[in-house]
Amino acid sequence: MLLIETDGKALLAEHGVAVPRAMAATDPTIGDIRDKAQGVSLPGDGPWMVKAQVPVGGRGKAGGVVRCDTPQEASAAVRRLLGQRLKGHRVDVCLIEQSVTGVERYLAVMVDPASYGLRVIYGAQGGVDVEQSAITQSRLSPPHPAGVAETLAELIAIEPEHWRSHIMATGRRLADLVLQRELALAEINPLFVSDDGCVAGDAKLVVDLSAVERQPRIAALLEARSQTYVDANRKLAEGFDYVEIDPDGEIGLVTTGAGLSMMLIDELAARGLKPLNFCDIRTGQMRGSPARVMRVLEWITARPSLRAVLVSVFAGITDLGEFGTLLATGVDQTPALRVPVVARLVGRGATEAQRILADRHPGMLVTEDLEEALSSVAAIAGKSRA
């Protein structure tokens, strides 16, 4: 999972990589503070970069990064960006940074899945177009800092000699960070290089949610931002996956299996419907309790745009008879649920589930056929729209 830049930079700084002087702004009223005389001072002298903190790349091109020459411009930019949606994410935090000068380079250390090692990437140019271009060079490295340093030395041979030691030191620290914090990726683009050393202009750090249990520093970063990392925090707290795709979505999903759930979202969208969420509820871990069904129903019924609920369970191991009972109880216990439910249940105990649900919720369509379930969800949504 991608950290927002300000958290990424906090980790970089803790591992000895220089970052620009900066402050985080979460309150649009920062716009009332015009200059130092009135209280809050901006970091250093201008110009400043005001950057929307959302966990996606390409923020600059999407208008999320603004260069400001005066405090007035900076506060106006913060006011404008906070609360905006940028590439599907709401901006809750802006970073106001002192602008840095230097030559722009690209540096990244990442896990390389095919070689079970690290990949070191270096670009003699940095900037917004680097990721799409062929101007970076990459080499595989064994997963230890000395190996990364050796690999990086080959990649930066073209650089002026007095810069190389600065870049090498940054690369070694980046490798330490990746290995100690169990990251998937640490990318600095641009990396500003000058005679004084290297400064990270941006930070793209991808953390491993599976390792959070033994990474207290990462756990603390996630916990501190309940809104920005809402999906990750939910996964860690609940033990299953739920991601809101569209707060104005129409179709709520109570589904098991990550791949099938993703595919159902695609299939619904292809039928002109707006799926609300992704969900892998993991029926195997329910252990006879309707709690998970109720949690998901609670989240999806909180959205007034909801028109229908699609339940889909392909039971290899799960006994659908038991799941049918849990679903019926979950629906009973969710008074806020006022839209039709279509349940696609196939596998072990499907007949028993059909019997239980027909008895307790005669209005619910229960089928083994996924195409039928999708068509009927489409029909319900279409009718309630009209």
Add this chain to the structure above:
Amino acid sequence: MITSLSRDTPVIVQGITGRMGRTHATLMRAYGTNIVGGTSSRTDTKEAAGVPVFANCRAAVLATGAVVSVAMAPPLETLGAVEEALAAGIRLIVTVAEGIPLHDAMRIGRAVRRAGATWIGGSTPGLAIPGEIKLGFLPDVCLRPGPFGIMSKSGTLSYECGYRLVQAGLGQSIWVGVGGDQVKGVRFADLLPVFFSDPRTHAIILVGEVGGNEEEECAALLRRLSGRKPVYALIAGREAKEGVSMGHAGALVLGEAGSLASKTQCLTAAGARVFGSIESLIETCVRDLT
């Protein structure tokens, strides 16, 4: 190693006295898998799922001659389980755990490679050669011997495909769940030559999803290999949210990397057919092979 698996291959289950271990050992045996024993740290249990329980892999392998292990260990204990199995001489190991830490997976990968063994997983339902052997928990209703080699990142989405093939009277030659993790054992590209050289396999179904570059890597190999078999691909995650993992740790889109467009383009250019819905994939597979 994968193609030579059969109903005679001796298999152990690590963690056989746990809830998952016991259940799946029983179900695998019922399918016909030659489960010869299991391991457990519980010293008071001598038998589980109708097979003997050993203190560790070394003892289990010595007593049974097992060459395959299905590790039913929790994610943070999977690295230890694999190291133990490799030290005992296990040649193929399936790790079903979801949520193995990435850097543990790197260590597992390196250890398996050093040992010259084969690793399937994590986050996988396992693999099967229908009618012969099942390692893990692919649902029986989806399994039937037939012409399709299936390789899939997702369990459930592949169940859906397998189930519809069975309903259409078709089935699978070899089915491998490579799993949804970013760092894993066997990858799509490793399986392509396996399927190409396997006489039971007439066509290949690749069930992929956004994130990572396995589909692209497989496409690059497909272009190079001679002796073609048709490849049908289904890629989930067209609507996935950028920067957020969709359930599977590996399903993470960052900019262009790992996107549906990139995967579709590479696979199509390599001669595979890429489908946007389960129904269109299955309809074409059924039409082409019946």
